[in-house]
Each structure stands twice: as structure tokens, then as C-alpha cells.
Amino acid sequence: MSSPRSTIRNVLTLLVVLTIGFGLGAFVTRYPGTATRTALPDVLASLAPGASTDVATFKTVWEALKDRYIEANTNDQQMIEGAIKGMVNALGDPYTVFLTRDEAKAFQDEITGTFEGIGAEIGRKNDRLTIIAPLAGSPAEKAGLQPGDIILAIDDVDAETLTLDDAVSKIRGPRDTKVTLMILRGLGDPQSIPVTRETIVVDSVKATNIDHDGKTFVRIQVAGFSNDTERLVRAAAQKALNDEVDGFIIDLRNNPGGYLDQAVRVASIVMKSGTVVSEVTRDGERRNLDVRGNAILADQRIVVLVNGGSASASEIVAGAWQDAKVATVIGTQTYGKGTVQELESLDDGSNLKLTIAKWLTPSGRSITEAGITPDIVVERTFEDVSAGRDPQLDAALDHLMK
Structure with a gap:
């Protein structure tokens, strides 16, 4: 059977924001267009005996x-999807994932910023199910979940027996229903945390003026990098400039990522020139993504706040500003997600997310596992x-x- 898909590529670095766990990373999207694909039963039928021992x-x-x-x-579709x-x-790559039609729809719902769940990004780190980032004001944050919490059980089901998709399915659910997570935090004892699900609406940008010792600063909180984040950050920054504030705090804490293009454009609000991030492919080819747009905050006093829930696109921004020495990074070590995924929309509504590259900061640093080390380390405890x-x-x- 034929299945068209286009070669149009929209770069995004979406860190699966919010109770999903389809994986972290930077993405290149493909949409249905003009290629050919054959259904699995047809492929199997065409195999010649002995052509490949494994395939045979x-x-x-x-x-x-x-x-x-x-x-x-038997259900052919379920068998194909399972295969x-x-x-x-x-x-063995937690960021290379196949999403069924239903999973892909849930993923797209979360990208648009409205869904039902607990409002936390989960993923696998060191092969353990982990809270990456609870959203500000979410049920997860209200219940006390923190970045780095290891999930041991979900409603008494051992998390070690669950795939990431299974864990996500158990955590997600209709509003006003409850899920109980058994978590391990640091060297403490396991603790049971009940969380009541809600409808989550994500505002990617929020600006607040703060008066401090006779001066006024603006705090711009960026919860994720969605389609309109650069526009919203730029508008907030311009308003603050018009108000003649004394400095800027860009808060990227618990920001699990978003569109790569938006991360580059947000970084360009501060950087006048140069490279924001570099991608390195499997062949060693390096592609630089340079600044674009008017740097209205160039030469302003800027602090960037990060923590263990800052990942992917937020690490790109923090790393670029740190390398360019245009902002001071304060907080704790970031998550450490430095790979690029291609998100391909398939003909039947399913998606394939495939790791295709690594990314580096402008100075050539890889943040995979290590993350971004703040210029000034400051903890924030439970x-x-x-x-x-x-x-x-x-x-x-x-x-x-x-």
C-alpha cells in the first residue's frame, strides 16, 4: 500500500511537556506528503525464503x-504496532519512540497546551522512571513532586515492570480522579504521594515585575517553547524596556523544552550575533543554527534561572547565553538532554520519533547527561x-x- 509523506522539515526540540513521557529531545518533524510505504503483511508476503534469517x-x-x-x-493492527x-x-534509546494513533493525538494535544493529567514531565533517567519537571501551579507541583523524584510505583504497580508508555497511561486520566505515586527522593525513605488530576492549560510565558530595594526587575517565566513563545517573550521584554526596569530574570526552571526554532528565536532576543546551537549528525556533519531577529535585550542585565527540570530547548537557551557571556546562569545543574529527534507523522496518524543528531552549545559543549552547570549554584530544597x-x-x- 502507498503512503505519502512530505519532505518538509520543521525543526522542534520538544521535550514532551507534561505527563507524557514520550521522551525528551530535539525534534525534526515530517508530515504526510510524497514517499512510499508498504503495509507489514505485504512486506512479509514478499520475503523470499532464506533472504534474511532474522526476517524469515x-x-x-x-x-x-x-x-x-x-x-x-487476532488484531493485525495491534500486532503490527506491537512489532x-x-x-x-x-x-535501547528512550528518546526513539513509536507512537500509535491515540498516543500521537495525546502528544499533539499536549503540544497545544491543554490536556488532563497531573501536569508533570516524566522520562527515564539512569533507566529509572523519573519526574523531569512539574509544571508551575500543576497538581504535580501542588502535591509536592520535584524534579529528580524516582517513581517506584503507580497505584501499587511496580514501575520497574512498566514501559514508559504504560507508565504514562497509568498516570494520565480524567480530571478529578486520583493517582498515587510511590516516589524516592535522594537518600530518603520512599513516600506515597496522591495526586488529583486536573485539566491543565499551559501558559508558556508569564511576566511579573518585582520591586527590590528601590529597584524594579522583571521576571519572565518560560514554561515551555511553544509556537508563540518568542512573540510572547519579546512582547514582555519590550514592555519591560518601556517601563525602564533595572534588570531581567528569565526563569527557565522546570521548563522541559519545546520547539527548537522558538528556542533559537528566544536566544536571539539577547544575542546580537553568532551561533545559538550546533547539530551533529551520525556522519559527523555539523550544522550551526545562528541568531535571528532583533536583539532588543542586548546589553541589558540578565539572569537566567535553571534547575534539574530545565531540559533540551531550555538548556539550549541557557547554554548559548552562558557561552556568549550575555547572561548569568543561577540555580542547579540542568537535566542534560542533548539529542535531536525527527518526529515523523505517518499516514495512519501514528508518529515515529527517531534520534538523528546530537546538539552542542556554541563553544562545542555536549550537555548530554552532564547538563549545564550554573555560574552561581544555589539550591532550593523541598x-x-x-x-x-x-x-x-x-x-x-x-x-x-x-
């Missing part, structure tokens, strides 16, 4: 299941959060006062 075995197993499995009415998932999972204290924000204000 696949064909034998397929036929055995179709011919002799006790339940005669594809197994093939993709065999790569006790700080519970008490409404924000020593990282305080440190940013103190730095801007100097």
Missing part, C-alpha cells in the same frame, strides 16, 4: 500466530518550596543589585 523468522512467527494462536480473531514498538525499543521561599530567585535579585 519474523515471517514464520507472524504466520504461526495467525494460523494457530488459540484466539482466531514496530518492539523494533524501536530494541535500539522545605523551601513548602515554606514559599525561593533562594534562587533571591540570589538572582541580589546579583542584579550589584
